[in-house]
Amino acid sequence: xxxxxxxxxxxxxxxxxxxxxxxxxxxxxxxxxxxxxxxxxxxxxxxxxxxxxxxxxxxxxxxxxxxxxxxxxxxxxxxxxxxxxxxxxxxxxxxxxxxxxxxxxxxxxxxxxxxxxxxxxxxxxxxxxxxxxxxxxxxxxxxxxxxxxxxxxxxxxxxxxxxxxxxxxxxxxxxxxxxxxxxxxxxxxxxxxxxxxxxxxxxxxxxxxxxxxxxxxxxxxxxxxxxxxxxxxxxxxxxxxxxxxxxxxxxxxxxxxxxxxxxxxxxxxxxxxxxxxxxxxxxxxxxxxxx
Amino acid sequence: xxxxxxxxxxxxxxxxxxxxxxxxxxxxxxxxxxxxxxxxxxxxxxxxxxxxxxxxxxxxxxxxxxxxxxxxxxxxxxxxxxxxxxxxxxxxxxxxxxxxxxxxxxxxxxxxxxxxxxxxxxxxxxxxxxxxxxxxxxxxxxxxxxxxxxxxxxxxxxxxxxxxxxxxxxxxxxxxxxxxxxxxxxxxxxxxxxxxxxxxxxxxxxxx
Numbered sequence: 001x002x003x004x005x006x007x008x009x010x011x012x013x014x015x016x017x018x019x020x021x022x023x024x025x026x027x028x029x030x031x032x033x034x035x036x037x038x039x040x041x042x043x044x045x046x047x048x049x050x051x052x053x054x055x056x057x058x059x060x061x062x063x064x065x066x067x068x069x070x071x072x073x074x075x076x077x078x079x080x081x082x083x084x085x086x087x088x089x090x091x092x093x094x095x096x097x098x099x100x101x102x103x104x105x106x107x108x109x110x111x112x113x114x115x116x117x118x119x120x121x122x123x124x125x126x127x128x129x130x131x132x133x134x135x136x137x138x139x140x141x142x143x144x145x146x147x148x149x150x151x152x153x154x155x156x157x158x159x160x161x162x163x164x165x166x167x168x169x170x171x172x173x174x175x176x177x178x179x180x181x182x183x184x185x186x187x188x189x190x191x192x193x194x195x196x197x198x199x200x201x202x203x204x205x206x207x208x209x210x211x212x213x214x215x216x217x218x219x220x221x222x223x224x225x226x227x228x229x230x231x232x233x234x235x236x237x238x239x240x241x242x243x244x245x246x247x248x249x250x251x252x253x254x255x256x257x258x259x260x261x262x263x264x265x266x267x268x269x270x271x272x273x274x275x276x277x278x279x280x281x282x283x284x285x286x287x288x289x290x291x
Numbered sequence: 292x293x294x295x296x297x298x299x300x301x302x303x304x305x306x307x308x309x310x311x312x313x314x315x316x317x318x319x320x321x322x323x324x325x326x327x328x329x330x331x332x333x334x335x336x337x338x339x340x341x342x343x344x345x346x347x348x349x350x351x352x353x354x355x356x357x358x359x360x361x362x363x364x365x366x367x368x369x370x371x372x373x374x375x376x377x378x379x380x381x382x383x384x385x386x387x388x389x390x391x392x393x394x395x396x397x398x399x400x401x402x403x404x405x406x407x408x409x410x411x412x413x414x415x416x417x418x419x420x421x422x423x424x425x426x427x428x429x430x431x432x433x434x435x436x437x438x439x440x441x442x443x444x445x446x447x448x449x450x451x452x453x454x455x456x457x458x459x460x461x462x463x464x465x466x467x468x469x470x471x472x473x474x475x476x477x478x479x480x481x482x483x484x485x486x487x488x489x490x491x492x493x494x495x496x497x498x499x
Binding site for chain 1: 357448456
């Protein structure tokens with residue numbers, strides 16, 4: 001109830017925020033650490049280069065909430081992932097042509113929504129099928145194809161978004177022939193990590209750049225059949241906002257290609273495992289990498 | 292897709308989820324009554340326990356439900372039992388407090404009259420205090436039940452099922468129809484529970 005109440009409040013806050021906005025840029029983020037962190041980096045970069053007030057609306061619901069918010073002009077930009085936009089927003093079937101995903105997404109967003117994709121940060125945060133490292137060793141699990149051997153005795157727990165998405169569980173179980181002991185338990189994404197670590201489920205779907213993977217002694221199974229499209233993170237900005245603030249595109253392009261998979265995992269761990277403040281993490285990263 | 296056509300296409304699922312929801316609420320509120328009413332009575336006998344017990348029950352109320360579920364996973368796993376445990380912890384405060392307040396509020400003169408007639412402590416409780424406090428105790432149970440119907444939607448976060456499944460699915464895909472599909476029957480359940488317990492409460496008041 002509290003979470004639902006929170007979402008209602010958030011919606012109200014969004015609606016109120018839309019009224020009476022002055023000269024400021026509103027940066028949104030989805031409801032997980034990496035999205036918050038990247039939004040904070042983007043926000044500080046804008047403040048450093050443009051000297052415009054930036055309002056942060058972090059930790060909004062999932063993909064769809066951010067998409068609705070940016071379409072309605074309640075946020076000016078947020079960080080989206082190419083594969084997510086491709087399958088979940090544009091509703092394309094998960095594809096094979098990995099290289100064309102980003103280009104195709106960028107051109108369709110521009111045409112359909114008036115939204116611009118800027119240069120990607122450089123890392124690929126794919127869905128990660130996670131098991132406990134001890135189990136991976138005991139059963140010799142390295143790639144996702146190995147999972148079909150043990151699946152009939154195992155239990156899975158997935159977030160609601162993964163269960164509903166076209167590039168989520170339905171396609172995954174078809175491509176890899178997965179049949180678990182029981183239908184996967186639908187639960188809150190954050191709680192799936194805890195359930196896996198506490199041996200209440202045996203396999204979950206997380207994010208490959210997640211800081212918790214090493215901390216909780218989990219192993220990522222490689223997507224050997226390339227089921228998941230690439231999920232390159234990049235700022236998505238309203239075209240109108242780019243026109244209104246001349247230096248905005250240039251300031252954000254400076255961040256392009258600067259964050260590798262390992263770097264993103266390290267930043268996430270700094271927030272999730274070491275519990276450092278994301279403002280400080282973002283500030284230090286910008287000072288060190290984008291002087 | 293309209294709500295009605297959604298329901299007509301998914302009526303079996305709706306029934307199953309509603310049943311799971313009712314099950315979560317009935318089992319948890321029942322357990323909270325079994326624990327809470329005797330505890331409330333004990334507090335009237337042992338005034339020193341009052342502050343710590345009510346304080347603890349108060350603390351449970353302040354823990355956000357998603358966080359409480361997270362704490363409970365290591366002990367109860369995922370599924371209905373964890374959700375029920377969380378619901379019990381939330382339901383305790385109104386039941387304990389109203390039981391205590393109801394019995395403590397019995398007119399001392401009435402209690403003295405009972406003792407004067409030679410009643411033991413047990414008889415006094417059964418024949419005098421509980422009947423007089425029943426209305427207040429039931430009011431606490433009523434509050435606990437209505438709150439539980441709402442909080443039980445969060446059980447869907449740990450695979451406990453219930454009407455929260457539609458709400459979580461709807462929030463994950465920004466589908467207002469789905470959110471309404473879960474929220475509307477949950478609200479109706481809460482109203483129904485409130486009405487039924489309200490009638491029971493009036494009956495009790497009328498008998499007195």
